[in-house]
Amino acid sequence: VDFQITVGARGDRVTSIYAQVRDAILDGRLRAGEQLPPSRELAGRLLVSRNTVALAYERLTAEGFLVAKVGAGTFVSGDRPGTRTRTAPEGTGIRPRAIWADAQLFGLPHPTQPKFNFSVGIPDPRLFPWETWRRLVSQVLRPATFRPNGYDDPAGNAELRAAIARYIGVSRSVRAAAEDVLITRGAQQALDLIGRVLIEPGDVVAVEEPGYPPARALFHSLGARVTGVPVDSEGIAVQSIPRTARLVYTTPSHQFPLGTAMSMARRTALLDWAQRHDAVIIEDDYDSEFRFADRPLEPLQSLDRTGRVLYVGSFAKTLSPMLRMGFLVAPGSLRDALHAARQYTDWHNELVGQVALARFIDDGLLARHVRKATREYARRHAIISRILAQDFADWFDVIPSSAGLHLCAPLRPHATIDMAALAAQTTDAGIAVDQLTTFGGGPGFVFGYGGINDTDIPAGLARLAGIIQGFQFWRS
Numbered sequence: 001v002d003f004q005i006t007v008g009a010r011g012d013r014v015t016s017i018y019a020q021v022r023d024a025i026l027d028g029r030l031r032a033g034e035q036l037p038p039s040r041e042l043a044g045r046l047l048v049s050r051n052t053v054a055l056a057y058e059r060l061t062a063e064g065f066l067v068a069k070v071g072a073g074t075f076v077s078g079d080r081p082g083t084r085t086r087t088a089p090e091g092t093g094i095r096p097r098a099i100w101a102d103a104q105l106f107g108l109p110h111p112t113q114p115k116f117n118f119s120v121g122i123p124d125p126r127l128f129p130w131e132t133w134r135r136l137v138s139q140v141l142r143p144a145t146f147r148p149n150g151y152d153d154p155a156g157n158a159e160l161r162a163a164i165a166r167y168i169g170v171s172r173s174v175r176a177a178a179e180d181v182l183i184t185r186g187a188q189q190a191l192d193l194i195g196r197v198l199i200e201p202g203d204v205v206a207v208e209e210p211g212y213p214p215a216r217a218l219f220h221s222l223g224a225r226v227t228g229v230p231v232d233s234e235g236i237a238v239q240s241i242p243r244t245a246r247l248v249y250t251t252p253s254h255q256f257p258l259g260t261a262m263s264m265a266r267r268t269a270l271l272d273w274a275q276r277h278d279a280v281i282i283e284d285d286y287d288s289e290f291r292f293a294d295r296p297l298e299p300l301q302s303l304d305r306t307g308r309v310l311y312v313g314s315f316a317k318t319l320s321p322m323l324r325m326g327f328l329v330a331p332g333s334l335r336d337a338l339h340a341a342r343q344y345t346d347w348h349n350e351l352v353g354q355v356a357l358a359r360f361i362d363d364g365l366l367a368r369h370v371r372k373a374t375r376e377y378a379r380r381h382a383i384i385s386r387i388l389a390q391d392f393a394d395w396f397d398v399i400p401s402s403a404g405l406h407l408c409a410p411l412r413p414h415a416t417i418d419m420a421a422l423a424a425q426t427t428d429a430g431i432a433v434d435q436l437t438t439f440g441g442g443p444g445f446v447f448g449y450g451g452i453n454d455t456d457i458p459a460g461l462a463r464l465a466g467i468i469q470g471f472q473f474w475r476s
């Protein structure tokens, strides 16, 4: 390895080299088996005599940090004394802006894989088309695919923008040409770009409550005054949106986390409201591709006649969050600002994945994948719904839903379960399940079924029911 060592003009240079190599081994920068530069070469670089380096190496070898292999060189020893962690300095004098002081992180990976994983928001990695993706990536990964300088349009790769425009035109009746599509790193970045170009500090942004915490947190971080608006069985309560709201963030196809679809009457009311109040609507259509029963209602974007709906999509559910691939369809009046905002932030998405996804869509493979995954998720949705209705009816209601990757079960009004205590026990029992309160709702659970297969669902729910029964018994 080309290892950074500095030696002063004066002082004990042998000890200095010795200490720097030893520290690098102790804190893990140099790992067992790595080869050190030959003493002659290092001496040349450091402008010291070869003997100085040789003496330092000898000492490190004697103490067991290095091993010399005749004819091969000097290596970091495999069985060296213990390691310590080297961290960045605390920086006690440096503080983030006040808005970041209470920032929190969402959806971090579980330290251990839970036996029964009902976490929301994850598609099944076993359904991901690994073989096909590998083939497409290796097809794409050639110089001819890319522009000579390696950069592309901040709005995204042209092939992918065209493929998405066609796909959502057919599957969701979204009205968009390729130029209207901006490729983003997931829905989250689409929300960020919208916020950057539309939110003035202090602007009111209305979000659904319960709702999607990362969206709320993002708008708050951009200086918005974020206001929660209740959601009923038809969708966001339009009459409760503050008149001053500049932006309304909503999930009409499959409300997050309640799982309901916004009624047509409510869609019309929301669009009317936005027009009267000169507000902008963000339609987050994050997982509506998976529909099990009824025909999807038209998106707000295609019902809108005044160009005030920004349509956000993601491949986090239809394919995988690991791709960090999403998109935004915005009115032409925002296009230049959005493209500039994208370039100032991080220029554009990584290109190999964009072109691979374009081909995946154009070859009809996405549509096929969604059909297959929908059959699987429909099965899981049905199993959970049935078991909750049969075995949990004393404690939980199930909100009817027919799409997506999760369903919501609020605690029944008369049920007296201490949800916080229950949560602790479910975690101990190897069950990961999200609480409705996490998303700003009342007591209850949100069951995701992307991370658990159909054969494990009954056992997981039986274990959960067992805990609740023991709990009830213990209370009485």
Ligand SMILES: Cc1ncc(COP(=O)(O)O)c(C=O)c1O
Residues within 6 Å of the ligand: 120, 121, 122, 185, 186, 187, 188, 189, 212, 251, 256, 284, 286, 313, 314, 315, 316, 321, 325, 326
């Ligand atoms: C409401 C909502 N929007 C968007 C997303 C996906 O976001 P991203 O594409 O940034 O991963 C999720 C994922 O859980 C979600 O629940």
